[in-house]
Amino acid sequence: MQEYNDHIVSSFDDDIASIRRSIIKMATLVEEQYKLLHHIVDTGSASTVEDVLNNEPKLDAFDGKIRDQVITFITLRSPMAIDLREGLAALKISTDLERLGDYCKNVSLRIQALEEIPPAEIKNEILRMIVMVQGQLKKVIDAYVSKNKDKAIEVRNADAVIDNQYQVTYNHIIEDIRKNPSKLKTLTDTKLLFTIKTIERAGDHITNIAEEVYYAIVGETLSTPRPKGEPE
Amino acid sequence: MIKELKISAKNLNVFYGKKQALFDINLNIYANEVTSLIGPSGCGKSTLIKCFNRMNDLVDICKYSGQIMIDGQDINHSSTDPVSLRTRIGMVFQKPNPFPKSLYDNIAYGPRLHGMFNTKEDLDEIVISSLKKAGLFNEVKDRLFESGTGLSGGQQQRLCIARALAVNPEIILMDEPCSALDPIATAKIEELIEELKEKYTIVIVTHSMQQAARVSNRTAYMHMGELIETGLTKNIFSNPKHAKTQDYITGRIG
Numbered sequence: 001m002q003e004y005n006d007h008i009v010s011s012f013d014d015d016i017a018s019i020r021r022s023i024i025k026m027a028t029l030v031e032e033q034y035k036l037l038h039h040i041v042d043t044g045s046a047s048t049v050e051d052v053l054n055n056e057p058k059l060d061a062f063d064g065k066i067r068d069q070v071i072t073f074i075t076l077r078s079p080m081a082i083d084l085r086e087g088l089a090a091l092k093i094s095t096d097l098e099r100l101g102d103y104c105k106n107v108s109l110r111i112q113a114l115e116e117i118p119p120a121e122i123k124n125e126i127l128r129m130i131v132m133v134q135g136q137l138k139k140v141i142d143a144y145v146s147k148n149k150d151k152a153i154e155v156r157n158a159d160a161v162i163d164n165q166y167q168v169t170y171n172h173i174i175e176d177i178r179k180n181p182s183k184l185k186t187l188t189d190t191k192l193l194f195t196i197k198t199i200e201r202a203g204d205h206i207t208n209i210a211e212e213v214y215y216a217i218v219g220e221t222l223s224t225p226r227p228k229g230e231p232e
Numbered sequence: 233m234i235k236e237l238k239i240s241a242k243n244l245n246v247f248y249g250k251k252q253a254l255f256d257i258n259l260n261i262y263a264n265e266v267t268s269l270i271g272p273s274g275c276g277k278s279t280l281i282k283c284f285n286r287m288n289d290l291v292d293i294c295k296y297s298g299q300i301m302i303d304g305q306d307i308n309h310s311s312t313d314p315v316s317l318r319t320r321i322g323m324v325f326q327k328p329n330p331f332p333k334s335l336y337d338n339i340a341y342g343p344r345l346h347g348m349f350n351t352k353e354d355l356d357e358i359v360i361s362s363l364k365k366a367g368l369f370n371e372v373k374d375r376l377f378e379s380g381t382g383l384s385g386g387q388q389q390r391l392c393i394a395r396a397l398a399v400n401p402e403i404i405l406m407d408e409p410c411s412a413l414d415p416i417a418t419a420k421i422e423e424l425i426e427e428l429k430e431k432y433t434i435v436i437v438t439h440s441m442q443q444a445a446r447v448s449n450r451t452a453y454m455h456m457g458e459l460i461e462t463g464l465t466k467n468i469f470s471n472p473k474h475a476k477t478q479d480y481i482t483g484r485i486g
Contacts, residue, residue, distance in 0.1 A: 008419035009446070011426055075470045078442045 004082065012077055019069050019090045020144075026062035026097050027141045029055060033104040034137060038130050040108050041123065052108045059101040066094040082219070089216035093144070096205045096212070100137070103202045110195050116188045119176065125169040126192070129199045132162050136206045143210060149217045155210035156226060162203035163229025169196050235262040237304075238403065238433045239284055244298035246279055246288065253279045255457045257298070261450075266425060266434040268444035268465070271454035271480070277437040280454070281405045284435065285321040286314045302403070319346055322396025326408040328388035330380030330395075335372055338380045338391060339363065342399040358398055366394035367424050386417025393424065404428065406436040410443065422447050441481055445469050453477045 007013050033052055040048045070087045073079065079087055118126070136155055143151035170193065177189045207226065214222055239261035246254040254276045261267050269277040279288070286307060288294040300307050307317055319342070331338050339359045342348075349355045359376070363369035368390040372383070380391055389409060396404055406425075410418040425434060425447050438444050444451050445465060452462040453472075461474040472478045 008416065009423045009426065071470060072466055076445045076466060078445065 012083075015069075015073050015077060016083065016086055019066065019073060019087065022062060022066045022069060023090050023093055023097075024141070024145060026059065026066065026094060027137070027144070029059060029062070030097050030100050030104070031134070031137055031141070033059075033101055034130060034134050037104050037108055038127060038134070040111055041126055041130060044111070044117070046112065049108045049112045052105055056101060056105050059098055063094050063098040066090055082216075085216045085219060089212045092212045093209050096208045099205050100202055103198045103205075107195050107198050110191055110198075114188050114191060115184050118188065118192055122169065122172055122176065122192065125165065125172065126196060126199070129162060129165050129169065129196060132165060133199060133202050133206065136162070136203060140206050140209045140213065144213050147213075147217055149214050152210040152214040152217070153222070156207050156214075156222065159203050159207040160227040160229045162200060166196055166200040166203075167229055235265070237261075238263040238302065239435070240299075240301040241280070241283070242299040242301065244280075244283065244296065244300065246276075246283065246294065246296045248291070249293040253457055254283075254296075257459050259452055259459055259462060261433060261435055263433045264429055264431070265449040266429050266436060266447055267450045267452065268448035269435065269437045269452050269454060270439075270441055270444045271460075273439075274456075275454040276457045277454055278407050281323075281407060281435055281437055284403070284405060285318050285323060287323070289314060319399045320401050321403045321405060322393075322399065322401040323405045323407070324389065324392050324396055324409045326411045328385060328392050328412065330383070330388050330391050332379065332381055334377045335363075335380050335383075335391060336376040339395050339398045342395065346399060348399065362394040362398040365397050365428070366390045367420065367427075368394055384417070386413050386420060389413060389417070389421060390424065393421075393428075397428075401432065403433045403435070406434065408437055408439060411439065418443070441469070453480060455480070 033055055036048050036052050036055075039045055040052070070091045073087050074084070077083070117123070136158060139151060139158075140155045142148070143155060173189050173192050173196070177186050180186075211222060237260055239259075241257045241259045244254055244257040244259075245252065257276075257280060259280075269280060271277055282288045283296065283300055284302070284307075288296070296308070302317075302320070305312070331341060333341070336359055339362050340355055343355060343358050349358060360369060363372065368387060371387060372391075375382075380388065383391060389412075393404070393409075410421050413421065422443070425436070428434060429449075436444070436448065448465045450462065451465045451468040453460045453468065453474075453476075455476055461468065461472060461477045463473070468477065469481060472481065478484070
């Protein structure tokens with residue numbers, strides 16, 4: 001991890017620390033949301049869906065607060081180099097976190113509205129995808145907190161695993177539709193297709209965050225293209 | 233939180249002979265805050281702060297109308313002694329101006345002049361604590377009896393601040409205190425200003441909008457002798473109300 005001297009004007013460091021604290025709090029709440037999502041997919045708990053919905057406005061509030069903090073920081077400090085990248089990264093990361101929160105809410109509502117309980121195998125694969133997303137989220141938060149660019153690269157590279165799982169589950173759901181042509185089954189499976197797509201997109205947003213963490217530290221965009229899973 | 237009003241200019245007009253330099257200025261400066269005055273050259277910022285410590289009295293052709301209140305008292309009233317007023321208000325200028333004396337004597341000058349101590353030990357204490365407050369003591373403690381002019385620019389400026397602090401003022405006026413300093417020396421002065429505002433009220437004239445944004449709680453924008461807009465620094469620089477203010481801070485005035 002790159003270490004820098006403190007700013008001569010100590011309140012400058014305080015401002016940056018405050019922005020970073022807001023990001024970490026927002027990210028922690030997103031982690032909580034995905035934990036709740038796992039429970040919803042596992043048990044179908046309606047009260048847990050309520051909990052997810054109640055947390056949504058808090059995430060929006062964080063997003064607004066971080067935007068205000070960064071604008072004030074840029075206005076009042078005229079930050080350069082690493083400091084400027086730190087501020088801009090926070091802006092982008094809070095947008096990605098807000099999207100992650102939104103996807104979690106969408107999947108929760110979609111699961112709640114399913115006409116039928118999905119077959120066990122497909123349900124377990126969806127849970128597996130969620131666990132992968134949770135793992136990536138935890139790792140990218142670690143990378144941000146510890147300013148570790150190598151961890152950020154690991155997160156980026158591991159997104160392919162989520163893409164592959166998405167592909168596998170996609171194929172299983174299509175197979176399920178073929179085997180069971182009942183309208184209700186088809187309806188449920190179609191909704192599940194959207195669900196796993198949303199979870200796969202959540203993985204992409206975490207990869208965005210990893211790339212932003214990397215850029216903030218190094219000051220350069222990662223040159224190699226993102227590793228992708230097999231195409232659909 | 234109610235802020236305490238420290239300095240107040242009311243309907244202030246200032247003339248140099250026939251030329252009017254300030255037009256109907258109404259400005260509040262609050263205690264334990266840093267207020268910055270910004271605006272293009274010649275807008276009257278330095279004229280305004282020199283009204284606060286009556287330095288304009290030293291200019292024969294300078295005349296004024298209106299009032300300046302400090303702690304609710306009119307400073308231009310016949311009952312006010314300008315000399316004791318100026319012990320309550322320290323001033324630091326653009327070009328550091330240490331006296332051609334030792335560091336010790338630079339700081340001791342004001343207290344000696346005003347009889348502010350009893351014993352030699354008292355005076356030593358005043359000198360040391362002023363240097364500490366100005367963040368200079370550690371750098372110069374082994375050469376207090378060397379000349380003040382032998383320091384670097386940034387150190388000289390901190391010496392001037394220590395000198396101002398030695399007479400225990402309530403207000404410190406700074407007229408472009410960092411214009412002659414490099415970025416590191418400037419940052420050290422800005423960190424010092426942040427610490428000083430806990431105890432003192434600070435008014436800083438600056439050409440640098442970035443500096444005003446960094447150090448001040450409130451900012452007043454002046455243009456051709458008029459006060460165009462004043463407000464919290466954060467608001468002035470992110471969303472000013474007046475088109476002229478926005479033009480200036482975004483560099484749109486030709």
